[in-house]
Amino acid sequence: MKTNSQDSNDTSQGLWITALGAAINIALSLIKILVGWTGHSRALIADGFHSLSDLATDVVVALGLFYGSRPYDADHPYGHKKIETLAEFTTGVLLLAFAVWMVVSSAQALTGRITEAPSLLVPLIAAVSVVSKEWLYRRTIVLANRLQSEAMVANAWHHRSDALTSVVALVAVGLAQISPSLRLLDPVAGIGISILVGKIGFDVAYKGMHRIIDTAPDPQIIERIRQVTIGNEQVRGLHKLRARYLGRQIIADLHIQVDPSLSVQEGHTIASQVEQAISAELGNVYDITVHVEPLYAPQENRT
Ligand SMILES: [Zn+2]
Ligand SMILES: [Zn+2]
Structure with a gap:
């Protein structure tokens, strides 16, 4: 089976959106950690570290698409497509690892004392994060469906989970400006979203693992x-x-x-x-x- 030109065009667009996602992730994560740190917002710092974990995911997905689309050679007579499956599995494990980390850090925030109100720059950065991440999700999911790439679907949902995480940060830091007693809503919602992300990660890793061990199709x-x-x-x-x-x-x-x-x-x-x-x-x-x-x-x- 030869890869036709439409497929390779979609593959290059898939590489492009994955690389753009990585670039936005680097910028967003550094800005969120910096503004979160100086603006006294634990939610934005956590959100920033979440974006850093995306970078690892993006690199893995891009490597999977790049190496997976290579034709067969003497060393790999069945082609290199299992590299994409391995990337998919790794992406799922990373999502799952983030979810566990986020639940632990949210629980620590719930039991700890939060004294300082976030600065006004914090909700602004959170809003920028929501808009850019939602745009990345919509752009990536269209290409992922066209390429039938599970790794890219996982990446797209990671963008949306980022947008949701930033919505939580936005609502939490917004409400924190109104009343200190409302600040506990942030870690509570953080735990809820982490469980959702963990479920997505588990499903992706589970499916990838089954393909690696040659489970029969439906x-x-x-x-x-x-x-x-x-x-x-x-x-x-x-x-x-x-x-x-x-x-x-x-x-x-x-x-x-x-x-x-x-x-x-x-x-x-x-x-x-x-x-x-x-x-x-x-x-x-x-x-x-x-x-x-x-x-x-x-x-x-x-x-
Ligand atoms: Zn024959
Ligand atoms: Zn026979």
């Missing part, structure tokens, strides 16, 4: 491969059907049984027809390998 996908194969009139039997994911694409191999009196050329033609039919049915196929063998009792094994 039974419906296996059934579609089976139906397309026995849909070929020349195929008398089918067994040893296996499939797994290579990055976001499917790789499958199967044995078909045909009339023993057919020539090698005819048998090969049937195998190629089956390979093409499966590719056309599923769309996101990396490779299909069909092994041909003779079946002497006609039609007995078709169902």
